[in-house]
Amino acid sequence: MKKVLVKDYHHLSLTAFDLFLQEFQENPAGTFGFATGSTPIGFYQRIREDHALHQTDYSKIKTFNLDEYVGLDEQHPQSYHHFMSQQLFNPLGIGKEQVHLPKGNAEDLQQECERYESLLNAHPIDLQILGIGENGHIGFNEPGTSFESGVHVTTLKESTRQANSRFFDSIHQVPTHAITMGIQNILNAKKILVLVSGSSKAAIIKEIFQHPVTTQIPASALNHHSDTTFIIDEEAAMYLSEDLYGEGTAATQALLTTPQN
Numbered sequence: 001m002k003k004v005l006v007k008d009y010h011h012l013s014l015t016a017f018d019l020f021l022q023e024f025q026e027n028p029a030g031t032f033g034f035a036t037g038s039t040p041i042g043f044y045q046r047i048r049e050d051h052a053l054h055q056t057d058y059s060k061i062k063t064f065n066l067d068e069y070v071g072l073d074e075q076h077p078q079s080y081h082h083f084m085s086q087q088l089f090n091p092l093g094i095g096k097e098q099v100h101l102p103k104g105n106a107e108d109l110q111q112e113c114e115r116y117e118s119l120l121n122a123h124p125i126d127l128q129i130l131g132i133g134e135n136g137h138i139g140f141n142e143p144g145t146s147f148e149s150g151v152h153v154t155t156l157k158e159s160t161r162q163a164n165s166r167f168f169d170s171i172h173q174v175p176t177h178a179i180t181m182g183i184q185n186i187l188n189a190k191k192i193l194v195l196v197s198g199s200s201k202a203a204i205i206k207e208i209f210q211h212p213v214t215t216q217i218p219a220s221a222l223n224h225h226s227d228t229t230f231i232i233d234e235e236a237a238m239y240l241s242e243d244l245y246g247e248g249t250a251a252t253q254a255l256l257t258t259p260q261n
């Protein structure tokens, strides 16, 4: 796992955009895996700004999302469908036929998992964007999930519902279940970019890098992936010891001294 340490959230968003753009330019008809949560919002904003400036053509990409809440339809303001439409799909002119998300309001959830699994198998992801939960979850794979898991319905931990309740009027409105790509689906991506920002992620980031790989920390499965890059800001990195900074220190210095637009 590579680490790039950056000064703050702003630089995290710029760095993520640079790495994304590099991949997109090499592969303008590529398959991109996107994530929700608040962490990628600055990165998505950067993609929108660049698109407005250069009319970057995203008409050939395919997109897949990690997860969706069970019970919310596509128009629900807190659904991940809605989030992605607002953040990326509408502003970039990415059409419905290009995008894939699990349907949280499917009548038969098991069948929906199978449908999503076959789509993923048919279209391997070139670059997967990931955030991590405070308990180390990736997608909605909570602690204890098998690293071999495929697309499945998961019961959200109370701590996850609590953390995500900030997007809802009250915790009672936060769904109890979600459909998520499994850890194996995530590991199938050719490249993975993990964005980690803020002091609330500092403890888990330390666990991911200092503890043995364990299903109790789903993000530690990324140790089994051959091309994963973590972009971590200083607040999230505050408990990482110097020796864990590794190549990240040099990269950070480069980033901090290179003028960013």
Ligand SMILES: N[C@@H]1[C@@H](O)[C@H](O)[C@@H](COP(=O)(O)O)O[C@@H]1O
Residues within 6 Å of the ligand: 035, 036, 037, 038, 039, 040, 066, 067, 130, 131, 132, 133, 134, 137, 138, 139, 140, 160, 164
């Ligand atoms: N299912 C999503 C995850 O994909 C995301 O990584 C996590 C962290 O969110 P945030 O970036 O807001 O901390 O939130 C949700 O639980």
